[in-house]
Amino acid sequence: MNEILVRKKWVPYLWLLPSIILMSVFVVFPIMIVFKLAFSEISRAGVVGGFIGFDNFVAAFNDKAFGTVMLNTLVWVVSVVGLSTLFGFIVAMALNTEFFGRKVARSIVVFPWATSLVIQASVWNYIIKYEYGNLNNVLLNLGILKNAVNWRLTYQIEFAWECGVGIFVTIPFVTFCVLSGLQSIDAAYYEAATVDGAGFWKKLRHITLPLVRPSLTVSTVLNIIYVFNSFPIVYTITKGAPANKTDTMVTLLYMRAFYDQQKGPATAMSVIGFVILCIAAGAYMMLSMRKEDEL
Amino acid sequence: MKKLFALLLALMMALSCAAFAAAEDEITLDVIICQYGPNTENWFLGTGMDGTNFVAKFEAENPGIKLNLDVVSWNDVYQEVSTRIENKRFPDILNIDVFADYAAEGLLMPVSEYCPEELYKDFFPQFIEQSVMDGTVWAVPDLASARALYYNVDMLKEAGVEKAPETWAELEDACQAILDYYGGEIYPWGVDMTTDEGQAAFAYYAWGNNGGFVDEEGNWTVNSDANVESVKFSVGLVNKGFTNPNPATQTRYDLQDMFAAGKIAMMIAPNQLPTIVKNSGNEINFATADIPHNEGAGSASVGIMDRIMAFKKDGLTEEENAKRNEAIGKFLTFFYRPENYVGWVSMEDFLPAVNSAVAALVQANPSFEAWLNVLANAKFYPTAKPEWNSVKQGVINVEQNALIGGDVKALLDELQASLTK
Numbered sequence: 085m086n087e088i089l090v091r092k093k094w095v096p097y098l099w100l101l102p103s104i105i106l107m108s109v110f111v112v113f114p115i116m117i118v119f120k121l122a123f124s125e126i127s128r129a130g131v132v133g134g135f136i137g138f139d140n141f142v143a144a145f146n147d148k149a150f151g152t153v154m155l156n157t158l159v160w161v162v163s164v165v166g167l168s169t170l171f172g173f174i175v176a177m178a179l180n181t182e183f184f185g186r187k188v189a190r191s192i193v194v195f196p197w198a199t200s201l202v203i204q205a206s207v208w209n210y211i212i213k214y215e216y217g218n219l220n221n222v223l224l225n226l227g228i229l230k231n232a233v234n235w236r237l238t239y240q241i242e243f244a245w246e247c248g249v250g251i252f253v254t255i256p257f258v259t260f261c262v263l264s265g266l267q268s269i270d271a272a273y274y275e276a277a278t279v280d281g282a283g284f285w286k287k288l289r290h291i292t293l294p295l296v297r298p299s300l301t302v303s304t305v306l307n308i309i310y311v312f313n314s315f316p317i318v319y320t321i322t323k324g325a326p327a328n329k330t331d332t333m334v335t336l337l338y339m340r341a342f343y344d345q346q347k348g349p350a351t352a353m354s355v356i357g358f359v360i361l362c363i364a365a366g367a368y369m370m371l372s373m374r375k376e377d378e379l
Numbered sequence: 380m381k382k383l384f385a386l387l388l389a390l391m392m393a394l395s396c397a398a399f400a401a402a403e404d405e406i407t408l409d410v411i412i413c414q415y416g417p418n419t420e421n422w423f424l425g426t427g428m429d430g431t432n433f434v435a436k437f438e439a440e441n442p443g444i445k446l447n448l449d450v451v452s453w454n455d456v457y458q459e460v461s462t463r464i465e466n467k468r469f470p471d472i473l474n475i476d477v478f479a480d481y482a483a484e485g486l487l488m489p490v491s492e493y494c495p496e497e498l499y500k501d502f503f504p505q506f507i508e509q510s511v512m513d514g515t516v517w518a519v520p521d522l523a524s525a526r527a528l529y530y531n532v533d534m535l536k537e538a539g540v541e542k543a544p545e546t547w548a549e550l551e552d553a554c555q556a557i558l559d560y561y562g563g564e565i566y567p568w569g570v571d572m573t574t575d576e577g578q579a580a581f582a583y584y585a586w587g588n589n590g591g592f593v594d595e596e597g598n599w600t601v602n603s604d605a606n607v608e609s610v611k612f613s614v615g616l617v618n619k620g621f622t623n624p625n626p627a628t629q630t631r632y633d634l635q636d637m638f639a640a641g642k643i644a645m646m647i648a649p650n651q652l653p654t655i656v657k658n659s660g661n662e663i664n665f666a667t668a669d670i671p672h673n674e675g676a677g678s679a680s681v682g683i684m685d686r687i688m689a690f691k692k693d694g695l696t697e698e699e700n701a702k703r704n705e706a707i708g709k710f711l712t713f714f715y716r717p718e719n720y721v722g723w724v725s726m727e728d729f730l731p732a733v734n735s736a737v738a739a740l741v742q743a744n745p746s747f748e749a750w751l752n753v754l755a756n757a758k759f760y761p762t763a764k765p766e767w768n769s770v771k772q773g774v775i776n777v778e779q780n781a782l783i784g785g786d787v788k789a790l791l792d793e794l795q796a797s798l799t800k
Contacts, residue, residue: 128480128484129461129484214624236628325779326628327776327785339574347461
């Protein structure tokens with residue numbers, strides 16, 4: 085009986101069926117609905133009408149804030165993913181060395197990751213508050229500042245803070261991805277390289293980086309998706325103010341859908357975001373895999 | 380024995396049929412209520428209504444009507460309602476601030492179809508007028524609040540300001556005096572131009588300058604000269620350093636907390652501010668006055684009103700529809716009954732929408748009377764116009780753009796053009 089099951093070509097698909105059903109119901113089906121809505125007329129109250137072609141997409145591209153927000157989104161994704169990958173890598177390298185209290189240090193790194201983003205963003209909001217903010221209080225008490233500083237003087241600075249919070253909360257994920265890669269590297273490679281006279285940088289470049297590349301690829305692709313779709317940080321700290329200057333695509337489409345009652349263009353924006361993500365994540369994965377093949 | 384068994388079986392079947400018929404007779408109303416404060420949910424669903432709750436009391440008094448009542452936060456309610464509409468799962472009764480979009484798209488029932496006449500007559504007429512579109516009343520008011528100028532008496536006195544400012548010129552002088560005296564430690568004036576309530580900041584100054592959202596015929600006039608001047612004035616207060624430093628992200632709630640902490644000297648706020656100050660535990664000596672206005676214009680208070688409305692339900696027979704309307708009417712009658720409604724309004728410090736509650740409220744809190752007078756002369760947002768939501772977001776956008784150096788006239792012209800195209 086078992087042999088028959090193994091020989092039948094459809095058997096593997098049978099085992100995959102529960103996953104396929106789950107994915108279809110909770111992933112594919114909602115995506116199809118969003119695509120359908122993006123090409124439908126949606127009234128201000130939310131009543132879904134008939135097919136209207138690309139009108140929602142035209143309205144989305146004609147949105148005055150769209151250009152600024154696309155640029156913000158690019159800065160947001162590149163800075164948060166790029167810098168959190170760099171810092172996460174450094175932290176992982178540090179946590180991979182033997183030192184007293186390493187287990188405690190590893191646990192502490194998890195904290196920002198384990199806390200909800202809304203809570204983290206709210207806490208940072210309090211930290212950088214001009215009036216009674218923790219940062220000003222600490223610096224004033226230490227005598228470093230004589231007068232309180234407005235840490236949110238311009239919207240550019242506010243957006244930089246949002247990126248900073250994004251980096252802070254993303255570092256732990258990168259750290260643990262890279263750490264798992266580092267722990268799987270055989271110590272013999274480093275011993276051989278040391279015998280051959282290789283220094284820290286040469287070992288990093290020729291042993292560590294190539295061998296943790298699969299972990300880095302996973303963390304980067306997932307981070308591009310998470311960070312692009314991240315909503316709580318920007319929404320909690322500035323809600324995109326002033327005049328959408330600190331919005332990213334996800335917060336803009338939320339504001340358009342539920343504050344401005346422009347649900348059609350908002351749905352079109354979510355489809356545009358989905359396509360951009362598919363292209364960006366796909367391109368990065370292909371590039372990384374090609375490099376792995378070259379090795 | 381068999382006969383007895385058969386008899387019992389027949390009896391049970393008859394009973395279950397009767398129970399089924401009774402269940403068939405039962406009607407369930409889907410109700411969405413907005414969360415006005417920490418007590419709302421407890422009052423409707425917990426133990427906040429004399430140890431029990433609104434739903435339990437209503438159902439006990441109205442057998443055959445069940446309430447499926449959700450208390451939803453203001454942050455989520457638009458998303459919740461919109462999703463329900465998209466999925467054609469309309470609530471039977473909705474409590475929210477806006478109604479025009481729902482009425483314009485034919486989703487609401489006229490109030491006359493379900494509101495008992497006696498109750499209808501009890502509403503303040505000027506409130507009912509705010510929910511009229513195309514000659515039909517589409518919603519009833521559930522409560523209101525009004526705005527006035529609050530000022531810290533001690534701070535103004537210390538800074539040499541003898542009385543609360545009445546005009547814009549006096550306001551600027553008072554701000555300058557407070558700024559000079561406290562050297563930036565105290566914000567003379569609180570301004571909220573956030574997406575939460577930036578439209579109120581627009582209204583305070585526009586209405587105090589003979590401007591506003593619409594003209595007497597109800598046509599949009601957001602780019603009038605008076606409005607341009609008022610936005611320039613309010614943004615000018617920010618640029619001169621008279622206000623909290625981040626008006627685009629500091630909400631009314633932040634400002635109220637700062638006023639209660641003695642960090643802000645003056646601000647325009649709702650009638651709930653005294654409770655906020657009291658709950659903060661700070662000893663603030665404050666008083667209220669009319670909202671400052673420009674020379675030659677009068678002061679106008681801003682009234683804010685929320686509503687209760689009923690959605691249509693397709694696929695019902697005439698009899699079922701009549702029964703549903705009657706159930707909605709019973710819900711409203713029960714809600715506005717003085718012994719219930721007075722508790723509801725005073726619980727979160729709001730102002731009433733019905734005459735029958737006034738006497739009891741004034742008896743409990745004499746300051747209510749002054750606020751009711753303020754409310755009687757208050758202006759309301761033109762929420763009966765379907766474009767209101769675009770205007771609301773539009774004026775906030777104008778203010779926020781003006782804060783970062785945008786041309787007020789050009790921005791308001793653009794908003795006006797988008798409304799009249």
